[in-house]
Amino acid sequence: MSGHSKFANIKHKKEKNDAAKGKIFTKLGKELAVAVKEGGSADPANNSRLRDVIAKAKANNMPNDTIERNIKKADGDANAANYEHITYEGYGPGGTAIIVETLTDNKNRTASNVKNAFTKGSGSVGTPGCVSFMFDKKGQIIIDKEEYEGDGDELMMLALDAGAEDFEEQEDSYEIVTAPEEFGQVRIALEEQGIPMAAAEVTMIPQTYVKLTDAKDIAGIQKTMDLLEDDDDVQDVYHNWEMEA
Template identity: 45%
Template sequence: MAGHSKWANIRHRKGRQDAKRSKIWSKCSRAIIVAAKNGGGDPAMNLTLRYAIDEAKAANMPKDTIQKAIDKGSGDGEGASYEEIRYEGYGPAGVAVMLDLLTDNRNRTASEVRYLFEKYNGNLGATGCVSYMFEQKGEIFLEKSKIDEEALMDLALEAGAEDIADEGEAWHITTAPSDYTAVRDALEAADLEIDSATLAMVPDNHVAVEGNDVQKVLTFIEMIEDHDDVQKLHHNAEIDDEAMAALDG
């Protein structure tokens, strides 16, 4: 992906998240509570909970806050009952979008999300309208300064990684969902600090976003991600590194 690395997009997103840490932590807590409530409070026995904890750690959420969320979800205390839902549609410039949400009021959330799509010249579609364009994969990123390519190939491929790509400043490791945990564990066992790791919906093909559409698409993504109920946003936009650097600059 020369010229349009996913790593550049991740760095841009991390910069925004640093400024909205309390909201990110609130979303992480919600995901942990729901995961613990549905599958128990032991991450060794509940992979969904483990993934939620991993996301919280990546957001620098304090350990005691993570534990409080686990305790709240696995306890008998009453609280809001959240429903997991997925919305699909198209954003500006024909970008395909999928949203994973946790909501305690489906009607309210649907109305608010539909408004955001329409505000930015998008369209919230029917279930299945874009999901066929995506495939679930594990994605792990490491800064290249932490390990050379040969050592990483030996370690990650042995653990089950599908592919390792050079994205300039970072290595981009792709895994099947079933091998994601094993690969991540192998990297951590080698004392490698992981910069980003998640189970993501990866698009089969990308839509190149250029010119004035770059800011429109990024603003749309930011506004959607800022919604309290949105846990994850998946899209197939491809933005040139130079355009991303200009926005960050």
């Protein structure tokens, strides 16, 4: 399994322009609101889901005051829209597998937009479960070596002692993998040591990766990714395309 592509994908997301960052913050704001509503508390100490979304927001460089403002707004707005979680699965070019997680208040609009994104990239939406078996649901924390100057072995021991399942060193990053239920405590252990995290979330990790060599296939899956990332209803996209760094 190639680990290189995971950090390449995260860098790709982080290097977006300011307009795209604004869109990411909007999506995170929606996720914070849903976490407050479904978790029953605006206090992260009493809402583990909210704690995890806050960690994800911080990893995406969302300012603390923006996070707090979104939480307060969600807590005080009884008339906030009811969002529904819907997951789509399908195939991109070259046999790539794609999972799309959405939060929507209009299922027909979202279904149409997701289908359009797949079609324009020469892919197709499949039935529920058609590709999710190719992924493992895991907590994933990625630390950029440019942001962390500490010792790799010490970091590994800290993570494993806190309950991590696996630790992998890459050329430009460290990756920590946890069971979903252990993610929070491992993340907190790193936070308490002031360790910067380039990514910190429960995610879907591919069991194997697909490398695309045909320029048309690469253009197609990139088209699908761009359309999905631009869709306000789409929260997360997981895929097994091995992106180049």
